[in-house]
Amino acid sequence: MAELQALLQGLSDDFTKLQQDLQTSVQARQKLEAQKQENLGVQKEFSKLKDDETIYKLIGPVLLKQDRTEAESTVNGRLEFINNEISRQEDQIKETQVKIEKKKGEIIQLQTAAQGGGQAARA
Numbered sequence: 071m072a073e074l075q076a077l078l079q080g081l082s083d084d085f086t087k088l089q090q091d092l093q094t095s096v097q098a099r100q101k102l103e104a105q106k107q108e109n110l111g112v113q114k115e116f117s118k119l120k121d122d123e124t125i126y127k128l129i130g131p132v133l134l135k136q137d138r139t140e141a142e143s144t145v146n147g148r149l150e151f152i153n154n155e156i157s158r159q160e161d162q163i164k165e166t167q168v169k170i171e172k173k174k175g176e177i178i179q180l181q182t183a184a185q186g187g188g189q190a191a192r193a
Contacts, residue, residue: 074184081180085173092166099159106152112145 119125119138127136 074180078177078180078184081173081177085170085177088166088170088173092163092170095159095163095166099156099163102152102156102159106149106156109145109149109152113142113149116142116145 116125116138121138125136125138125141126133127141
């Protein structure tokens with residue numbers, strides 16, 4: 071019975087770890103989504119600019135002039151990177167959810183076996 075209890079505790083610890091991993095992945099996904107929205111806003115502002123307007127980039131405490139093509143390219147590159155990272159995080163979230171469900175099934179199965187074994191021992 072003690073062996074069964076130790077096995078159940080191990081599964082429970084694994085389950086808790088998977089839940090924490092899932093929460094971390096979801097938070098990372100939310101952060102990426104916020105960055106995506108911010109960069110989409112910048113991209114939208116670029117579309118409102120006239121061709122002769124100047125773009126400045128804040129580097130530390132200094133504003134430096136930046137070429138429009140370079141600025142747009144940078145934002146587009148960021149958006150592509152962010153979209154790839156969002157996809158990667160979503161895959162990781164799905165994978166972790168599958169692992170959680172599997173672990174939950176193992177725990178339930180072990181608990182059922184423990185209850186059945188305990189009842190058979192009493193009889």
